[in-house]
Amino acid sequence: MSATITLALSKGRIFEETLPLLKAAGIEVLEDPETSRKLILATNKPEVRVVLVRASDVPTYVQYGGADLGVAGRDVLIEHGVAGMYVPLDLNIARCRMSVAVRDDFDYATAVQQGSRIRVATKYTEIARQHFADKGVHVDLIKLYGSMELAPLTGLADAIVDLVSTGGTLRANRLIEVERIMDISSRLVVNQAALKLKREPLRRLIDAFASAIPK
Ligand code: ATP
Numbered sequence: 001m002s003a004t005i006t007l008a009l010s011k012g013r014i015f016e017e018t019l020p021l022l023k024a025a026g027i028e029v030l031e032d033p034e035t036s037r038k039l040i041l042a043t044n045k046p047e048v049r050v051v052l053v054r055a056s057d058v059p060t061y062v063q064y065g066g067a068d069l070g071v072a073g074r075d076v077l078i079e080h081g082v083a084g085m086y087v088p089l090d091l092n093i094a095r096c097r098m099s100v101a102v103r104d105d106f107d108y109a110t111a112v113q114q115g116s117r118i119r120v121a122t123k124y125t126e127i128a129r130q131h132f133a134d135k136g137v138h139v140d141l142i143k144l145y146g147s148m149e150l151a152p153l154t155g156l157a158d159a160i161v162d163l164v165s166t167g168g169t170l171r172a173n174r175l176i177e178v179e180r181i182m183d184i185s186s187r188l189v190v191n192q193a194a195l196k197l198k199r200e201p202l203r204r205l206i207d208a209f210a211s212a213i214p215k
């Protein structure tokens with residue numbers, strides 16, 4: 001009888017892009033989260049299961065042992081912190097970037113140069129706080145939970161800090177990207193206690209993932 005391994009994933013791109021990594025470890029998920037309403041998905045390996053959680057809840061599950069390991073964006077890990085977790089791999093999936101964007105008629109460079117206070121709306125307050133502190137720019141951060149693009153259009157904020165991949169959403173909302181803060185990809189995170197207690201199966205899983213990371 002081997003120990004059960006619980007992997008926390010979020011639905012959507014992280015789930016989809018983790019499937020090939022699981023396959024490299026000989027693991028196939030037996031249900032499709034888009035059609036099933038189950039939150040615990042069985043795999044072809046009786047000792048491995050997948051739990052579906054909000055992207056921003058993955059580190060919480062792994063930190064407190066609700067899952068042995070999980071896949072989370074660098075953005076989410078910076079916001080949450082990585083206490084109690086081991087981050088062995090950059091999986092190079094769910095790639096995008098964290099950027100500053102403004103309305104196309106807002107002169108960001110001049111506002112920065114003049115030392116004006118800039119109102120910035122974002123879900124990523126920790127990344128934004130660090131970024132503007134490093135630049136020595138004074139900002140008022142406004143925490144939002146979604147649809148950041150709306151903030152400059154309604155006058156709620158001058159700028160947003162948000163994830164960008166193609167830039168299509170920004171363009172559709174007359175926003176322009178004025179600064180790239182960092183590249184984002186998803187990381188494998190492992191509960192430190194689980195790594196001690198279930199060392200062999202977790203090591204094998206980590207090694208299999210490492211061998212299948214996309215270029
Ligand atoms: P929640 O479900 O809590 O609202 P979310 O909407 O941020 O979370 P997703 O949109 O599924 O969750 O994004 C999950 C992760 O995928 C993000 O944390 C980020 O690392 C990455 N990601 C987000 N947007 C993109 C994108 N456009 N392209 C590639 N990766 C992205």
Ligand code: MG
Nearest residue numbers: 011012055146
């Ligand atoms: Mg989402």
